[in-house]
Amino acid sequence: MLQRRRAVLLDRFTLDGWRDFVRRFQPAMPGLPPGAVGMVLDAGISPEELACVKMIMTGATPLDPSVQQAFEARYGIPILLSYGATEFGGPVTAMTPDLYAQYGPAKFGTVGRPFAGAKLRAIDPESFAELSPGQEGLLEVSAPRIGEHWIRAADIGVVDEDGFVFLRGRADGAIMRGGFKLLPEAIEGALCLHPAVAAAAVVGIADKRLGQVPAAAVQLRTGMEPPSIADVEHHLRQHVYATHIPTLWRFVDALPRNNTFGSYSVSC
Incomplete structure (x- = not known):
């Protein structure tokens, strides 16, 4: 029992394992990783199989709003998001059943309100002045547990x-x-260790299941035999975790640079 709730421990998340958990324990408000929300849709799981579920809790990484909308439209099950980080000591906001009952779809996409004494504010990224409600800025968090x-x-x-x-x-x-934080410069640095790579640039692109995935543009050294994508991926796996491997590759003649911002890439 965890917080007086049943839990099933898996070596790693699988959709079949989650479905078995729902079937065995009939939870009214189970958790589901954001990346698995799209997996449920893609698997064509019937609404009848999830009839016991009234709400689903998720967090750890952003959920694509279009996936959330499609899930809620198909199953009629609200998805309640939360927000937290290691540096905050865990979650600091959550959309709760009570808040959903009060506001419903009017707050679609929110990660909820602060709880357990936590406070959040948005600040101007240049002046660091606190912004008024509704203004977009950098988030700051005050978490009593920290x-x-x-x-x-x-x-x-x-x-x-x-x-x-x-x-x-x-x-x-x-x-x-999918909950893993990847720094582009770490991937770029590893790519630069390949003898055929002159420069590399890595960015995040949208992915409906995982939120974001890395994509890489690679400039090759003059006179070098172009490597295959499989070769570059094999090289990269010797230096970074599997989660860091780009899902999209482009080999280019030159990567863009300008005088204002300098290089958009890491030169090797």
């Missing part, structure tokens, strides 16, 4: 007039892949 001081997050968001938090993206360029 301390009363403000912790500046790398997330961009909005706190509306009712205190609900809406996430708008990342300010540090990090790629959030």
